Amino acid sequence: MRKGTLRQILLITDGCSNHGEDPAAIAALAREQGITVNVIGVLDKDTIDENGQREIEAIAAAGGGMSQVVYAKQLSQTVQMVTRQAMTQTLQGLVNRELKQIFGSDVSLEDLPPDKRGEVMEVVDELGETAALDVLILIDTSGSMKTKLPTVKEALVDLSLSLNARMGENRFSVFIFPGKRNCAEKMMDWTPKIEELSTVFPKLASGGLTPTGPALREAIAYFGRKRSLRSWIGDGDEPYVEESSL
Secondary structure, eight states: OOOOEEEEEEEEESSOOOSSSOHHHHHHHHHHTTEEEEEEEEESSSOOOHHHHHHHHHHHHHTEEEEEEEEGGGHHHHHHHHHHHHHHHHHHHHHHHHHHHHHSSSOOGGGSOHHHHHHHHHHHHHHHHHSEEEEEEEEEOSGGGGGGHHHHHHHHHHHHHHHTTSSSOEEEEEEEESOSSSSSEEEEEEESOGGGHHHHGGGOOOOSOOOHHHHHHHHHHHHOEEEOHHHHHSSSSSOOEEEOOO
8 A cells, every 4th residue: 555645624614504505515526536524513502403413414424524513612622533533534445445446346344354454454544644634624704603713723723733743744724714705715825834823813704604515616626636546555656646627
């Protein structure tokens, strides 16, 4: 298995989308391009309504990622947990696809003998610590998120500290939605230094609609290229990369 770049969108929101296309459908497009979509629903003292809960779960399921609804005070720990568990889940999925290619049947990691399964999981764990990771953080800044944004900032700084303990390269980018002119607005370009968020958050203004679907589409486009699944763990010296098209 060769190392590659694991790509994630981390969507942080507290409610239902109310403008534009279905966000679950766009999350499915992300998954097709090798981008995992994880969703964290943030509560303050209120509860998320049933529609919001269903949407959060649907986006993560379609995007091949994880979903979690938490109170703001638990956000920091949850952001770290979801990001790391999604890495492992993605790698396990890639291993299963590779096994099916090798054996030509529906063989999965669970079907391997215990000793072989243990060896493969050791490789998965190693890749989780050494593979490059790109995380595009997509933050809902609609009116109801105003009081939660300081906690979001703290959680993302803690995420950076946690991931910097890995051997692999980490890069972060931050988008907010709604943007001033578009459905989403880039606040921070790709950087390993997420502490630069301290310059971003004072500029954030809450309000407006919640165009989650269009914002996810813009996030996908920002990754620019899609990498084939086999390029992450397959054979060969160079990864196979092809242009994405939405």
